[in-house]
Amino acid sequence: MLKSATDLRQYAHITLPNGMGVLVVEDLKSQKSACSATLHVGHFDDHDDCHGLSHLLEHLLFLGNASYQQANALSNFVAQHGGSINASTATEYTSYFFDVLSEQLDEALAQFAAMLSSPLLAEAYIAKEIQAIDAEYLLKQKDDLRRLYQVHKETCNPKHPFSKFSVGNNQTFGAFTPSQLKDKLHSFHQRFYQPANLRLCVVSQLPLAKTKNLIEKHFKHWQNTTPLENPEYPPLYLEHHLGLQINIEPLQHAQRLIITFALPSQHDFYRTKPLAFLSHILGDEGQGCLLDYYKSQNWATSLSAGGGIDGANFKDFNINLQLTQQGLTKVDNIVRTLFSYLQLISTEGLESWRLEELRVLNNLMWNYSEPLKPIDEALKLSHAMFDYPSEHYLAGDYLLDQPSVTLIEQMLALFKPQNMRLKLIHKALQTDKVARWYDTPYKTIALSSGRLADYANPPAITQLKLPQANRYLPDCSLVKNLQEEFKLPKRLVNEQGLELWFGQDHKFLQAKGDCFITFDCATSANGITTATHKRLWVALINEKLKQKYYQANLAGMHFHLYPHQGGFSLQTNGFSARQLEFCTQLLTQIVLSEDFAGSFEQIKANQLQALGNSLLNKPINRLFSLLAVLMQQYNYAPIDMAEIMFETQLSDILTTKDQLFASFYMEGMMFGNWGIEDTHEVLLKVKQFRREHQVNPPVKKGLADLRHVPSQIHHVDSQHPDDAVVCYFQAPSASIQDTALTILLEQLLATPFFNQMRTERQLGYLVGSGYLPYNQHPGIALYIQSPHQSAQQLLVAIHGFINEFRAQLLTYQEIWPSLKSSVMRQLSENDTHLSMQSQRLWMAIGNKDFNFEHQAKMTKVLEQLTFADIINFCEKWIKREQFGELILISSKNPKWQDSPSQQVIGSISEFKKTSNYLH
Template sequence: MYKSAYDKRQYKFIELPNGLKVLLVQDIHTNKSACSITVKAGHFNDDCDCHGISHLLEHMLFLGNHAFPVANAFSEFLASHNGSINASTGTEFTSYFYDVNSNTNAEDIGLKHLSAMILKPKFDEKFIEKELKVIDAEFLLKQKDDLRRLYQVHKETCNPAHPFSKFSVGNLESFSAFSNSELKEKIQRLHQTYYQPHNTALCLISKHEIGTSELLIQKHFGQWDATTPISGTKHPSLYLPENLGIQIDIKPIQRAQRMILTFPLPAQDKHFRSKPLSVLSHILGDEGDGGLLSFYKQKNWATTLSAGGGIEGSSFKDFNINLQLTNEGIKNQDNIISALFAFIQLIKEEGVSNWRIQEICLLNQLMWDFTDQAKPIDEVQELSVAMFEYPEEYVLCGDYILDKPSPALTIQMLEYFTPENLRLKVITPDVTTSLIAKWYNTPYDVKKLKLEIEIYKSQYYSNFKLPDVNKFIQPPSKHNDVNHNYHLPQEIVSEAGLHIWYGQDDKFKQPKGHCYLTFDCPIVNQGIEIVAAKRLWISLLNERLNQKYYQANMAGIHFHLYPHQGGFSIQTSGFSKPQLEFCSTLLTEIIVDDNFESRFQQVKNKQLNGLSNTLLNKPINRMFSRLAVLMQQQNYPPEQLALNINNLELSDVKMTKEKLLSRFHLEGLIYGDWTYSDTVKVVKDIKDFRNKYQTTDKITRGVADIRTLATQVHQVDCEHPDAAVVLYFQAPDSTIKTNVLTILTEQLLATPFFHELRTTQQLGYLVGTGFVPYNNHPGISFYIQSPHKTVSQLIEAINTFLVAMLEGIKEYENIWKMIKNGVIKQLMQKDTNLNMKSQHLWMAIGNGNLTFNHNEKMVEAIVKLEFTDLKHYLVDMVSRQNFGEFLLYSGDLNDHPTFIKAANISNIQRFKSETIYL
């Protein structure tokens, strides 16, 4: 099995006598063990008369088996051992994946649960009816999701004999033709047919020796007997002739003007070592001068372009070119398509030079060798699927390897890029439609394409050129020796208005690093007009820089400019070799006198569309966003920001830029694979830049103090019909002790809250709790979104639960130590990659934790806590003693819940102006 030269983990691929394929990974540095089991069966295998049955099977496996008959026993075991589990039913695969504390006993019991869940399910009929409601709630949750709505139109405009056309999720209607006993029979038949060892792959990541892991797998899966052979299914073509050369007009819910050009291709599995579509994506998606997107922007036809996505499976592959159109673009659809075919003709005529493929090969190698390691639970799921997609020796490198470059094969793929093979989707609110897609009620229309491509193609040909050599791509430098004086950041510049920290990575030892520069500008306290103009300026700046330095981003040297409560920030990340010089360059770029005139309206409209679309998010998301607005002094609702941005002129943006830069506090961190001497020049550049402007102190990020107020009640208007509630408690203070008590209380309540209100009472699909701090002040949230309950019922359910927990709190004393240990393990978990570590260090500096030992202090506080401390905390919270309370809801609140005292917030601006901020 091929692995990166920089990968120090141990691997072993085995196949048990029963046919189960197993990949064992030893990672001595992992915080958790993780396991994923993938079955080669998904919704393509649904019964033709019962769509969604594979999804129901996935759900039912969690609800008891012959070894562990109690529903959700596996989830509860994992939750008590700092772990979690999830599952995913795809088109051709279904995966179950979890993580758990990395000790042998927890791993052993976890695998015992997994094997019992997969091998010996009970499929108890009493849970089928409940789980149908859960699946229906999941379906209803996505009713306003444009991606899901587009996906259904795609299904209805392909070959109805292909399993892709099936309704994969299922709902009460799709299951209504069958009794619970009939559904049980269908589930059992699916399970018996496909859940067999020779049709399954398992991946386990553990810190323990490979031999120990192998014995555990043999112990729990070695006796799994294969029952019957599985015959391969040959699917018909995904598209019929009438499904090609068509335009599909779709009316979205969100404000969108998109064009998706889809070219169906043959399956690409056998080309994984040549990756012709990756080469085409690289060329077609280039955002530099001479490329497609640059041309579309010049014409004011499109603002973004992505190339290469699209559905794929074992027998099909779509190649998508996705465009965000302007109003002018909507009027020039034929010209946009003609320009695309002119660019394709240029590729065909110039050919694909070997150096282009070698450039992509080097980029892939760099990504493989120096990728940020994923969480184990995510990695095992990807690897368990990869075991079906690639031969054994290529499982680890299959997504990256490009050792059989083929310019001819790449050009051959372009033969499918023709008008006759095009499926054009036009997504805009103004289209005329005559059809309604089932399940999601998406208005759409289908018509034959009538394109006179050749007439226009020649006039655009001269506008294009293929991308130049990427000068930012450099072989990685040798890792620097570590000076342990800087393994934690040290302040190397401390002046009025300027503080710079430097640290050297001593763990991950990659040729990478991160630079952060944050500008605190007192002008932001003058109100929403400045904040709106700041946001638009940052967007204009990003627009220009993204095009100018597109190749830097492609070469793994990333940058990000973003607004925040106190001002704005610049962040660079990626390969260290040219990055510090690049960071200095970006400092000079922000003061360039660019009039932005040619892109102003484009970027402004893009901002307005984005803000408008946030109003269409599902209720829970909308309410948490609104809660942040209400709790944070310099945060504003999207509708107010949109109103202010809409009124802005270019002169306003220029004036705001000058004000922001006239007086600011600058703080920065340089952390990664750099020696102290490497930083000297960039530090000098930063100091020279800073000295040109007036100084100021850091901006205070105010948090609303609601602890002595009545319960604050606020309605959030949502397009989605579900009722939803968020109940938020602001803790009495922000001491370390209160922070850890808030975390422990949330951990104690999370599992019983989910089990009681989602599993038992079936209130909705989205049910949960959360630890929600605002600018270091802790709080707890409880949330429910329900398609069939009222707001009052949801509020009553939460309050009833809290009272019941308080009354029965003694029974939880026996798991108190386990909860403490679980939180301690979370706090002491080591960062799994350089990106996580850099972010944590930067957050610590921003929060004033300049000794970088906040988690250690929290652990010390947890160790000292007694169960009575938690009980007193819960008593005070439930009785609202010294706690602030926010109730946000979406829907009708006809019968107002009973509060000791309550205040309705109808005017956000008035609330913020009258609130005292901590």
Template sequence: MITSTYDRCQYRQLVLDNGLNVLLVHDVESRKSAACATIALGHFQDPDACPGLTHLLEHMLFLGCQDYPAANHLADHLSLNGGHVNAWTGTEQSSFYFDALSNGFEEALAQFSAMLSTPLFDQNAIQNELKAIDAEFHMKKQDDLRRLYQVHKETCNPAHPFSKFSVGNQEVFGRFDTDTLQSMLRDMHQRHYYGKNMSLCLVSDLPLDAQEQLCRRHFSGIPIGQNTAPKAYPPLYLPDQLGVVLKIVPLKTARRMIVSFALEDIHQYYQSKPLNLISHLLGDEGPGSLLCYLKERGWATSLSAGGGIQGSNFKDFNINLQLTSSGAEHWQDILFSLFACIELIKEEGVSKWRFEERQKFGQMAFDFHDKPKAIDLASHLAVQLHYYPPKDLLSGEYLLENFSPELVHDLLGQMQPDNMRLKLILPEQETDKRAAWYDTPYAIQALPPALLQKLKSPPVIPSLALPLPNPYVHVRTSLHDVDRRYLTPTKLLEGESFSFWFCQDDEFKQPKGELYLSFDSSAVLEGAGLCAYKRIWTNMVQERLNEDFYQANIAGMHFHFYAHQGGFSLHTSGFSDQQFPMAEQMLRQVLSFDFTHEEFELAKAKQGQAMQNSLLNKPVNRLFNHLSVLMQPLSFALEDMLPIVETADFAQMQDIQSRLLASLHLEAFTHGDWPARQAENFATDLQQLLANRLHANALPRDVITLTDSYRLGVPCQGPDNAVLLYFQTPCADVSCIALTILVEQLLAAPFFNELRTEKQLGYLVGSGYMPYNQHPGIGFYIQSPNVEVEVLVEAIRQFLTQSPDAIAAMEEQDWQLLKQGIAKQLTSRDTSLSMRSQRLWLAIGNQDWQFDQPTRLAQQLLALSREQVLEFCQGLTPTKGFGSVLLYSQHARQAEPSLEGKLITNLLQFKAKANPIR
């Protein structure tokens, strides 16, 4: 098995006697153990009369099995052992995955195997879960991606299983009585859940021999099953479904253009990856690129190339563009420029040096990628087991082994106008059809023959040019010596408005690093107007950096320029060798940023559209957004900023940029493979560069005090109702934080079980530990398609009233196990350099300059008594309540619900009068 340079894991691939394909991963540094089982069963295998049956089967496997008949038995076990479980159903596969602390892993595997092997398919559980499936369907009716997906399904070959409705709902399942549904589920499970049709991946700090024993003990009982020949599918598209334009009207404000070319499955070419080079050249964002050309004309704001659906006999190659209003009018001109770029690639792009450059970047990405969490690694590799031979399981998606120019030219030759499907996703188009299930307005029309003919001979565009050799292709891979004085963050340089922290890495041993430059600007105290302009400005800066440093990004040096409460930040990451010079160049560009009218108008339109679309988010997301605005004095509601963005003025933007940059405070942190002298020199250069601007103090990150019980209605689109009940913990010391974390963990699983599984109040049901600016809090939320707000609120309050009794009745062993599990999670090792950097940076922001808060939290949590927890839970009830706020969805022409709490009628005024917690 090909492994990467810095991979310290051990691997073992085996096939059990029942045909189950297994990969075991021993990771001594893993924070948790994880498992994933992937089954070659997706909605393609749904009966024609019952679309969505595979999705229902996925849900049912969680609701009891022969040895563990209780619903959500595995989730309950994992909640006591620091883990969680989830699943998904795709076109041709279903996947189930979980993680747990290692001392709970064997029992979790036993339950996992049992739920996959011997589900009960209890009839009452089936009837109950149909409500959950239906609630999920209704939620997705407001999702533009799902609505677009359905149009795609309806306009492909109806004989291909891709055309099937994949989710299922009450209308579909209501055609069958429960006996019939139960029988169909059992039949589908028996026909597909067998060893040769499944893969399993375990990731754990347990030795490989121990993992193999567990695997054989718990999964050898899965039946061997019968090998069935893969089903041959017809072509995905009929001839009259190519060379067409699909006009689709979205719910959200969107102007998108997707050009799809219909290809055959290309997975067999994974060793040469011919589409990799084409995607790279079409998706380039540097000078001379197609995107640069379109931006200069004010037609597009972003472009990506290479996505698209794929399966066992098809692959769509997509070019996805975000358009401006002008671009929507010039869509034919955009098509001509796209085909001109394809012709340019045919003539100049398929060269050995370009392949070798992509090959080097693939090798670098493979050798130096961040190690994912155990659950993500297991989930990924369980899927890979269905596609790659053992040798290439880890490397198959990264490495390019064979240069095949004839194959690249063949695929470019298939990118013809008459093999194209053009999607125009625009408001206010004329349509004559409505997609089934999602009611999406659309039309499908053949593109005019004259246009298709012209596109076959597009005009030459002189300003289009393919990228030059990447100057960042050669990076230092040897490591600098480590100075043990800098193994925890240390201030290298400090001034009145400047501090620079430095930390070396001696654990992950990669030639990489992370740099955070966080600027507070006293100008943000001017309020919502300035913050609205700041969003436009940071968008313009990021777009310019994307263009100027695109090749650095391709070479593994990433960057992100973004707004935050106090000002703005630049975060760079990746290979350390040229990162400091790059960051300094970027900062010089920011300080002297000279933007054009065109850049301003593009960023203004893009930001305005993003805000308008956020207003159409699903209700529970809207509630979370408003809670964040409510709790933080320097945050502002989209409703307050959107009118300012829409009327923003170029000259005003220039003035605000000057004010933003006039008086700054900088907190900087760098962590990784740099020697201290290099970091000191960089810090000194920064301080000199900013000398005339460093005058401000760091802005306090205050939190609004909730002195009573409040309520706030939030205008929401779509029919679903949603509520979010948030409690602010009285203090923010380590004890209060530990209590809040422990109580949320105690309540999370029973809250989901009671309100989602048993009462079926909605599809989105959950709780969360929710601190704001370091101050702890806890929230409970539900989104429902058919239950009124008052009923949802009452259900939450009733659950909280009863929860102390359940905690008091908890077995002592489970009580101790849960505490130990949370403590282990708090103090577990970081799995990657970026995760370590993020944790240390957060500690600096929290002024945890001993960098030991997780340890102190774990110690405090282990010492908590049940009596302290029960007393805390009393604060979640109205009689002895903590400060709280209830947020709930409001719909047009809907009467104000009858709810407890003081009504907040004006968010800005409420925050202005409230006392902040400093």
């Protein structure tokens, strides 16, 4: 099996006697074991009279089987042992995946095998899960991506299974009784859920032989029932589905053009990757590229190339453009320019050095990519086992060892107007149809012979240029002088207003590193106007830097500039060879850049669109967004920022920029593949820069104190028909003990809350809990979003659960030791890659944990906690003793009656003015 240069894991690929393909990965760095099972079955296989059947079966597999009849038995088991479980149904594949502490892998695999092979399909749960799927469907009715997807389905060949309604709902299932559905589900399961149709991947630190034995023990008895068939699908598009413009009216404000070319399946070309080459050139963002030209004409602000649906006999290649207002009127010019650029690629862009450069870039990504979490790795590999031969399971996504100009030319020949679909997405377009299920207005317009001829004969555009050779390809050598004193970051500079830390990577030994620089600016405490101007300034800077350093990003050297409550931060990461120089160049650009006139209106319009569209987010997302606004002193509501953004002028941005740099506190860290001598020049430049500006102490980022006021409630406007509730509870203190107890309490209540609210009572599809700290102060959130129940009913249900939880908690005494142990293990999990380690160390510095011992202290406290401690803590929570409560409501019912015991938050700005803040 072909492995990357830095991959130290061991692999074994076997096929069980029943035909099930198995890949076992021995990863000594993993503290959990992860498993994914992928089956070659999806919504393409749904019965023609019962769309959504595969999705319904996916839900029901969790709800009891012949060996473990209790609903959610495996979900509960992995949750109690440090893990999680999920599933997804796609077009042609369905996956189930979980992780768990490795000592519990044996039992987890036993339950997993039973779940996959012998589901009960109980009629009572069939009826309940139909309600859950209907809630999921209703939730997505306001999702523009899903609404566009349905238009896509209605404008392709109706005989192709892509056209099927994949989710299902009350209508599709309501034509059958639960008994009839059980028969359908059983037949579907018998036909497709067979070991020969399944690929299993397990990632664990257990020895390969032990893991293989566990898999064989639990899966060898599962037998195939019927011969498997390889379906043959008709074409995705017929002739009249191409050479087409489709006008689509979205819910959110959008100005998009998606240019799609219909291509054959690319699965056989994985070693050649012709579309990766075309994406590489078409998606370039450097000077003279396609996007640069569109920006210069004020037609588009962003471009991505290469996405699109794919399957057994089709592949869409999308060029996705965010248009300006002017661009909406210049669609023909935009498309004509694209064909001019395609002609340039065809005549001048197929040089061998370009293919070689892409091969080198692919190798860099392959050999030095950051490892995934075990559960994500298992999921990815269980899919790869269907896509590639066993020797290329790991390398298939990156392999480019058979480059072919001929194949690229064959693909380019299909990039022609007659083989194209134009999707124009905007609210003001003419439409004459409404897509089923999601009520999306749209209109199809056949491209006239004149437009097709115009596109096919574009003029040459001299401003268009092909990308230059990438000058950022890295040197991947490692430093030789690792020093023990820098195994953890050490403070090298501690001057007034400046702290700089340095550490070396002793663990992963990759030619990479991470740099962090944060600015706490005195002016950040000035309020929402400054915060809004700062947001726009950062967006303008990002736009300039993104183009200037696009090739650096391609070559694995990345930057991230973002605003935060106290000011703004710059982070760079990736290959270390030129990164320190790169970071100082970026810093200089950030300080000196003031030439924003050419991009100001475009970027301002983008920011206004993003802020305005936040109103159309699903209710639960809006509630959590506004919870952060209410809790954090210098965090502001998008709608309020939009009002200020609308009036903002370029002069305001330049004034704010000067104010940000007028007085600030600066902190930074370099951690990775550098020697101490590599830092000297950076330290000198940063110290010199620091001394040229005034100093202020770090901005104190306040946290609203909820603990000594009545329960507070805030109503949030929503344009979504679902009701939603978030109940947030602020813990008594930020001490390590209260933090540990809050984490444990959330872990204990998570499973019963989900089971009761979602599985048994079917109050909604989006149901859950979470540990939610703000500014390092612990808290717990419980949430439900429902299309069927009112917010008043949801809040009553949440409070009812809390009041009854004390009695439930006593039943958990038996699993208390294992759950506590699981939390301790999760807190002490190994970093899986260098950037994860760097982020953890940087957060510790931000939290003033200069000895990097917070995890050790937390583990010690957890060891000492008793079940009596959690009982006492829970009782305080139930009685709201020293706990604060903040309730956020999104309701379509104007007659909501607040409880007299709840204090209503009307104005967010007034709440911020009158709140006491913890610092």
